[in-house]
Amino acid sequence: MARVVVDVMPKPEILDPQGQAVANALPRLGFDGITAVRQGKHFELEVADDVDDATLAKIAETFLANPVIEDWTVRRVEA
Amino acid sequence: MARVVVDVMPKPEILDPQGQAVANALPRLGFDGITAVRQGKHFELEVADDVDDATLAKIAETFLANPVIEDWTVRRVEA
Amino acid sequence: MSNVDTVKNAEATPDQEQPYKELGLKDDEYARIKEILGRRPTDAELAMYSVMWSEHCSYKSSKVHLKYFGETTTDEMRSKMLAGIGENAGVVDIGDGWAVTFKVESHNHPSYVEPYQGAATGVGGIVRDILAMGARPLAVMDPLRFGKPDAEDTKRVVLGIVAGVGGYGNCLGLPNIGGEVVFDESYQGNPLVNALCVGAMKVEDLHLAHASGAGNKVILYGARTGLDGIGGVSVLASETFDDSAGKRKKLPSVQVGDPFTEKVLIECSLELFEKGIVVGIQDLGGAGLSCATSELASAGDGGMHVWLERVPLRATGMTPAEILSSESQERMCAVVEPHNVDAFMEVCRKWDVIATEIGEVTEGDRLVITYHDEVVVDVPPRTVAHEGPVYDRPIQRPADQDELQANTPDSLPRPANDELLELIKTQAASPNLASKRWVTQQYDRYVRGGTVLAQPSDGGMIRIGEETHRGVALSTDCNGRYTKLDPYEGAKLALAEAYRNVSTTGATPVAVTNCLNFGSPEDPAVMWQFEQAVKGLADGCAELGIPVTGGNVSFYNQTGSTAILPTPVVGVLGVIDDVRRRIPTGIGAEAGETLLLLGE
Amino acid sequence: MRVGVITFPGTLDDVDAQRAVRYADGEAVPLWHGDHDLKGVDAVIVPGGFSYGDYLRCGAIARFAPVMQEVIEAANKGMPVLGICNGFQILAEAHLLPGALVRNHKLHFVCRDQWLKVENNSTAWTTRYDQGAEILVPLKSGEGGYQANEDTLKELEDENRIVFRYVGENPNGSRNNIAGITNARGNVVGLMPHPEHAIDALTGPTDDGLGMFLSLLDTVVKA
Ligand SMILES: Nc1ncnc2c1ncn2[C@@H]1O[C@H](COP(=O)(O)OP(=O)(O)O)[C@@H](O)[C@H]1O
Numbered sequence: 001m002a003r004v005v006v007d008v009m010p011k012p013e014i015l016d017p018q019g020q021a022v023a024n025a026l027p028r029l030g031f032d033g034i035t036a037v038r039q040g041k042h043f044e045l046e047v048a049d050d051v052d053d054a055t056l057a058k059i060a061e062t063f064l065a066n067p068v069i070e071d072w073t074v075r076r077v078e079a
Numbered sequence: 080m081a082r083v084v085v086d087v088m089p090k091p092e093i094l095d096p097q098g099q100a101v102a103n104a105l106p107r108l109g110f111d112g113i114t115a116v117r118q119g120k121h122f123e124l125e126v127a128d129d130v131d132d133a134t135l136a137k138i139a140e141t142f143l144a145n146p147v148i149e150d151w152t153v154r155r156v157e158a
Numbered sequence: 159m160s161n162v163d164t165v166k167n168a169e170a171t172p173d174q175e176q177p178y179k180e181l182g183l184k185d186d187e188y189a190r191i192k193e194i195l196g197r198r199p200t201d202a203e204l205a206m207y208s209v210m211w212s213e214h215c216s217y218k219s220s221k222v223h224l225k226y227f228g229e230t231t232t233d234e235m236r237s238k239m240l241a242g243i244g245e246n247a248g249v250v251d252i253g254d255g256w257a258v259t260f261k262v263e264s265h266n267h268p269s270y271v272e273p274y275q276g277a278a279t280g281v282g283g284i285v286r287d288i289l290a291m292g293a294r295p296l297a298v299m300d301p302l303r304f305g306k307p308d309a310e311d312t313k314r315v316v317l318g319i320v321a322g323v324g325g326y327g328n329c330l331g332l333p334n335i336g337g338e339v340v341f342d343e344s345y346q347g348n349p350l351v352n353a354l355c356v357g358a359m360k361v362e363d364l365h366l367a368h369a370s371g372a373g374n375k376v377i378l379y380g381a382r383t384g385l386d387g388i389g390g391v392s393v394l395a396s397e398t399f400d401d402s403a404g405k406r407k408k409l410p411s412v413q414v415g416d417p418f419t420e421k422v423l424i425e426c427s428l429e430l431f432e433k434g435i436v437v438g439i440q441d442l443g444g445a446g447l448s449c450a451t452s453e454l455a456s457a458g459d460g461g462m463h464v465w466l467e468r469v470p471l472r473a474t475g476m477t478p479a480e481i482l483s484s485e486s487q488e489r490m491c492a493v494v495e496p497h498n499v500d501a502f503m504e505v506c507r508k509w510d511v512i513a514t515e516i517g518e519v520t521e522g523d524r525l526v527i528t529y530h531d532e533v534v535v536d537v538p539p540r541t542v543a544h545e546g547p548v549y550d551r552p553i554q555r556p557a558d559q560d561e562l563q564a565n566t567p568d569s570l571p572r573p574a575n576d577e578l579l580e581l582i583k584t585q586a587a588s589p590n591l592a593s594k595r596w597v598t599q600q601y602d603r604y605v606r607g608g609t610v611l612a613q614p615s616d617g618g619m620i621r622i623g624e625e626t627h628r629g630v631a632l633s634t635d636c637n638g639r640y641t642k643l644d645p646y647e648g649a650k651l652a653l654a655e656a657y658r659n660v661s662t663t664g665a666t667p668v669a670v671t672n673c674l675n676f677g678s679p680e681d682p683a684v685m686w687q688f689e690q691a692v693k694g695l696a697d698g699c700a701e702l703g704i705p706v707t708g709g710n711v712s713f714y715n716q717t718g719s720t721a722i723l724p725t726p727v728v729g730v731l732g733v734i735d736d737v738r739r740r741i742p743t744g745i746g747a748e749a750g751e752t753l754l755l756l757g758e
Numbered sequence: 759m760r761v762g763v764i765t766f767p768g769t770l771d772d773v774d775a776q777r778a779v780r781y782a783d784g785e786a787v788p789l790w791h792g793d794h795d796l797k798g799v800d801a802v803i804v805p806g807g808f809s810y811g812d813y814l815r816c817g818a819i820a821r822f823a824p825v826m827q828e829v830i831e832a833a834n835k836g837m838p839v840l841g842i843c844n845g846f847q848i849l850a851e852a853h854l855l856p857g858a859l860v861r862n863h864k865l866h867f868v869c870r871d872q873w874l875k876v877e878n879n880s881t882a883w884t885t886r887y888d889q890g891a892e893i894l895v896p897l898k899s900g901e902g903g904y905q906a907n908e909d910t911l912k913e914l915e916d917e918n919r920i921v922f923r924y925v926g927e928n929p930n931g932s933r934n935n936i937a938g939i940t941n942a943r944g945n946v947v948g949l950m951p952h953p954e955h956a957i958d959a960l961t962g963p964t965d966d967g968l969g970m971f972l973s974l975l976d977t978v979v980k981a
Contacts, residue, residue, distance in 0.1 A: 001114070007121045008121070009121065009123065019122070019123075022122070022142075022143070025142070026138070026142075029141075029142060031134065031137075031138055031142075032127075033126060033127035033129060033130040034124050034125065034126055034127075034130070034138075035080070035125045035126070035127065036124070036125040037122060037123070037124050037125075038122070038123045039120060039121070039122050040120070040121045040122075040123075041118060041119070041120060041121060042086045042087070042088065042118070042119045042120055042121035043098070043101065043116060043117070043118050043119075044088065044116070044117045044119070045113050045115070045116050046113065046114045046115040046116075047112060047113055047114070048111075048112035048113075048114065050112060051111075051112040051113070055110065058110075059105065059110050059113075062108075063101075063104070063105070063108060063110075064101070
């Protein structure tokens, strides 16, 4: 068993209303110095040892992310 | 300027319908060997250098996450 | 700045080659632009003309046919009409001092590429059209067409489109009061997302898009301008395409909607209207600022000067052509008298809406756009907005039309008596006839508390005047298979069905909108379908005595050389003076009801 | 009876909540999110919608609005406060009510007429209902699943603080079929379904929701 983390983020050129809402709210809450925020998704997968990187990439690319508007990264972490 | 990543995840004891939906769908799509999936949020913040760790923790704890149902982590990464 | 193509530069380099073909302009169209300007266009001008003269914005293939709507509309039919074809949306007087505006528009192709965002921004666009008439948007409807129900891709498309319509409309607080869900193979790879919005205002608050009065200010408000939807125009930027970091600028392939920004934009605009500080207003939809500035100027009595560097941007290194063509969502453009600018800005601040004075109405008759003091556009606005090319395209009744019509149900085997039950079960379970609850359950139909009828009723109905109980009913309908068999009769049938659905609610039909979804206008057979459908719809309207007040044409709905079923979606608006007298759909509400069959 | 109805940017059901107050013969007083001012009202309704777009988490941003600081203070002193849908989410985020609302278990927005059972008719907002009565009101939400840890759930059950429960199929995965809850004092109530859309059978499924606003009238008159 391995733990795999997939992060999915809106592409930089795509409007990110979620990140924008957070960025706009922070100064109102008294937090200054945060100049930009982008918000995406974070998946944690428990993966059998025989699942290879190519498969994980395929899962991210075809299912967890929508490549039309999102970028993704996959990394294996300590469980 | 530093880049800070905040990950927010549903607490283990809280139902995670989104993660569950992903976990259920994977075998149907022909991906086997993924035994569990949890889905949370991933934030990337551009932060001025004078924002300290305590402030970042406070942003995560009081705003980006809802500690009633979510855990969070903060880490600084290379920009 | 040095590589911005200015008017001066264009005059000095008359023979410079320009990528007009890549922008979709024909040789003679490009020649006409040169003739209008007396020189070659600048990059920014070329960008403007090419989007504004596109099929989508100029109606160049449909104009000659759409004229027929006007020709068949009598003065009597027109008597309740306050605004008609040519405005952002049609407006009818419904009595008690209320005016109602409604329109349906397509967002087909983007909804195939990215179903959720395509459908969401489709709803956002039509809502801004209604807002631009000065009305409060009150409800939406969504006639949808999908491919084969069991095709794998259909699932992606259906899930995304329904969630997108719901996601955007729910977040705007607009009840969804009806629509259609139809599955047919011909829409595989080409789903139809038509979105209708209806709004209301007091008759005296009607706002028409025009920029009159020299000295008046042009204010852009709403979201920032990004690189959205400028795909085609990027060919103009070959030299300036590298941004400071030396990387190619990335163009978003999809526009992402921000319904929250739109909701705030709506409330902000309505407060501006209420305060009476808006002279003219225009939404930014397809063709963005190109469209808004040229249409505002063209409909006014003067010219306009726009300072393009003032436009608040979301992306770095945008060229003037890109700023002008950007289709970033959730933006509006208003014309305001100078003494009202402060009050205008105050309202925008209250709603946290970014507002920027980007231009001024001028004495002359030119639209002049400068970028850091250099003139990048200097054109007669009418030539951009209203005097685009017009085509009378070849029309040819398809060779197999007779064969198609000859293939009648008479040749089908009759089911035996003991097969009837199975047949009914099969039919009831078929996706086109089954309950649409899976879809409608994702739409808020209660918000605003004015919904009198929604699903599963034949027509939707909302209350307009809370004190008087006056209301309107709406239905959209179309059967593409009938229309394929006989486009003239098919369009009439779509009208008749929508008319009946509105009548059965207890309302009196008063006006018609439409969204004409067809294949390629360059195919003479498609053009024939189109011409026939327009005739059928117009003739039907004349018979029923209600006018077409507006609509939308969507061509090029085809996969390869196969066109979709011709799909002229017809929306009918009816008025009811007391919504408490509405007639709910369905039988069995009370014991002892009598069932009557009307008609033949 | 003067009842404040808050409008945040993105609030949608404020007009409906105001109408419901008027139907109960109250005066609806619009309150603005940016004002530190409750305008001397007797009670407050935090209505439904998508405050600030609800892009981060439903209610997460609204909770910090200036007007909410006043609402929290007044609620803690006993003022009747009702949170409907997004308002419930905001009250939970503001810790006026325990627990949290998460994505519906089937992940779709759900709009339907929903039967509810009145479990507690002694709150400031439910005295007009019979204990155990079943009412039909619209439910319309994408993040309506009530979640709390076991201790909190037990406390709510033991203290009779569950005000409404879903009848029939659970529409969103709420723990213990919870549709609405109250605080220990019974003055703050939050629920996901929309009583303000059920005040007139012309525009809603029933007028069953009106009872909540009439209950408030009794509460305020008694106070
Ligand atoms: N896409 C949709 N959006 C909203 N309402 C819809 C949609 N599709 C169908 N409906 C509504 O669902 C109900 C049933 O639709 P349908 O089965 O197509 O009825 P009919 O066949 O009588 O037109 C109608 O009230 C219709 O307006």
